Amino acid sequence: MSVDTAAAVAERFRELYGAGPEGVWAAPGRVNLIGEHTDYNDGFVMPFALPHTAVAAVSPRADGVLRLHSADIEGDAGGVVEFRVDELAPESDRNWTAYPSGVVWALREAGHPVTGADIHLASTVPAGAGLSSSAALEVVVALALNDLYALGLKGWQLARLCQRAENVYVGAPVGIMDQTASACCEAGHALFLDTRDLSQRQIPFDLAAEGMRLLVVDTQVKHSHSEGEYGKRRAGCEKGAALLGVDALRDVPYDELDAALDRLGDDEEVRRLVRHVVTEDQRVERVVTLLESGRTRAIGPVLTEGHASLRDDFRISCPELDLVVDTALANGALGARMTGGGFGGSAIVLAEAADVEAITKTVEEAFATAGFTTPRVFEAVSAAGARRLS
Known part of the structure; x- marks a missing residue:
């Protein structure tokens, strides 16, 4: 994701919400080199991150409102979809918004004081291609809120929360690999991950x-x-x-x-x-x-x-x-x-x-x-x- 593209995402945020974002974050899709359907069996996987990313421009809110917009999916109300964070509930949303709102729900359920946000998203991860477009969307929102609310969570902890969002809020029984790959991979390496204890080794x-x-x-x-x-x-x-x-x-x-x-x-x-x-x-x-x-x-x-x-x-x-x-x-x-x-x-x-x-x-x-x-x-x-x- 280039600086120019990040600036364009920030500018679109300004157009939508009337002020610039407090930051812009990126989280990648992944390719799994080997280790398929082993993650929910507590086994081993070996993914690596792609250059394709989900990007989020985000600002926090203190009024309990979550506003979401995607450059890839235009919804109602000029494309901006609005929720109350205290009304978020598992499997209540069957749209793309379930992924970012599910992350907010998971963070709040875990006791983290997330009181709302304005979010604009754009992604270059192909959807439905087996490259973890949904995990990238979840992780980028989780990382942004982690930074903005100074939650102090590590990458593997964010991955766990994102997995819970997808399992419980979205209703998809995915394992932990995709979210951990997006949160924890390093350039030039594949990630050897033990999905039982989330121990990791970066393999050149x-x-x-x-x-x-x-x-x-x-x-x-x-x-x-x-x-x-x-x-x-x-x-x-x-x-x-x-x-x-x-x-x-x-x-x-x-x-x-x-x-x-x-x-x-x-x-x-x-x-x-x-x-x-x-x-x-x-x-x-x-x-x-x-x-x-x-x-x-x-x-x-x-x-x-x-x-x-x-x-x-x-x-x-x-x-x-x-x-x-x-x-x-x-x-x-x-x-x-x-x-x-x-x-x-x-x-x-x-x-x-x-x-x-x-x-x-x-x-x-x-x-x-x-x-x-x-x-x-x-x-x-x-x-x-x-x-x-x-």
Whole structure:
């Protein structure tokens, strides 16, 4: 997010509310390199932040009024939507405003003295693409209010509050990864996160220096986490943990997986979910080991294994995502997989820099041949996490 854009967001705030904001903040979307649907199973994930951000110009209010405006979604009353902070209630709002208002609700519920705000938002994170546009929106509002009200909360604490806002206020059963990635990632690194205790390690991740690129292929197939299939997968994982007598599937050791599956009997649906989560946690650990030992190209097959598991065991892929992966691999990619919650969204492709143009062209041609909407393809570069711009 450039200084010029931050200034434009501040100027639009002035037009809307009659005075300039007290500050401008940004929070990024994310790509998950590996570790899908492990976060709500207390497992391991490895996201990194994108240059694409949600930006918020914000000023506090003392009168209990919350006013919201989005540059991307024009609503009623000239685009400004107004709430009373003491009237905010879970699942009372089914619009985009549920994400920022949910953060205000979560902060107040936790005892923080947030008495209102004027907020103008603008985002370059593609919505519905599996790149955490909603988490970016939540985190940027939380960081702004944390600064303006001098709450003293750390990044991981803001992430927890944002997750609660999305789980309870919005009604989407998401894990903690997206919000933590947006709040805590560092440029030039991927974040190795243990979602049980939120311990973190920043793992150097500079593909360009090694002659590689990571492409994001947005299939343009939209998804929504609050719809039923995501919740069914989470409930199935919780069932599996209960049947195995563990707190979460993270507690099933990889070398004991076969015995655990035998204990689940003929419940094939739960067996598949358990198998994915346990093997995916192990894949995250393998990728960390490979990156730390300088064997970056060797992560490619691990990414591809992850896609097969998401497609066959978790069953959350779709024809467009499978086409990206199959086409990229057939044209020289080092590895590829779907990323995000599934049922649409994006895939990632690890490739040699010299092969990027050819892979992009063949993927676009494959989509055209299949009659699919033209995908959006861009390079993913590890960027900074949430921060104040002005």
